[in-house]
Amino acid sequence: MSYHYKFEKILTIKEKEKNDASSKYNQAVKTFELAAEKLYRTLRKKEEMQNVQQGRLSQGLAVQDIRHHQAFMDTLEKTLERIQQEVMEARYRMNAFQETLVEKTIEMKKYEKIKDKDYAKFLDQVKELENKNMDEISIRQFINKAIR
Structure with a gap:
């Protein structure tokens, strides 16, 4: 008598979904x-x-250089705002994938728990069947000895 889990295909699908969610989460973490x-x-x-500019300002600097530096700093500020937005979006995606991963892991664990309980039940049934067979063999041996 061999054990066969009735929800094996579902468990396999849930494991695959969890692994997919895990890989997406890992990719989102890398992106973040x-x-x-x-x-x-x-x-x-x-x-x-800014430190370089402070040093140069203390030594004296042409107005044109100050304007160039300020234009560069304005461009850098815009770049920083864009990058901060990217970081926030990456964090949001990472958190969303983390929630999905947690959900998929919980679903998979539910089916694993069902499998464990089902397997324990199967083992109990096997043990009960073996005990019945042993009882039957004992009764036959007793009857055979009584007949002789």
Whole structure:
């Protein structure tokens, strides 16, 4: 008597869905990390440029250079705003994929729990059947000894 789980195909599908959700979540995490790293590098660049400009201003600087620097800083601010938006969107996607992953994991675990309970029930039935067979064999042996 072999064990066959009646929801094996469903469990397989749920495992596949969980694995797909996991890979999408991992990809979203990587995307978020790349965006966050890009934001960090850009902020560092801005900070360095401000420090350089402060040093140059203390030494004296032409008005034209100040204008160029300010135009560059304005462009950098716009870039920072765009990158911050990308980071927020990546974080939102990552959180959404994380929620999906949690849901899929819970669904899969429910079917695994059902399988475990079903298997335990199967083992109980097998043990009960073996006990009945042993009882029957014992009764036959007793009857055979009584007849002799």
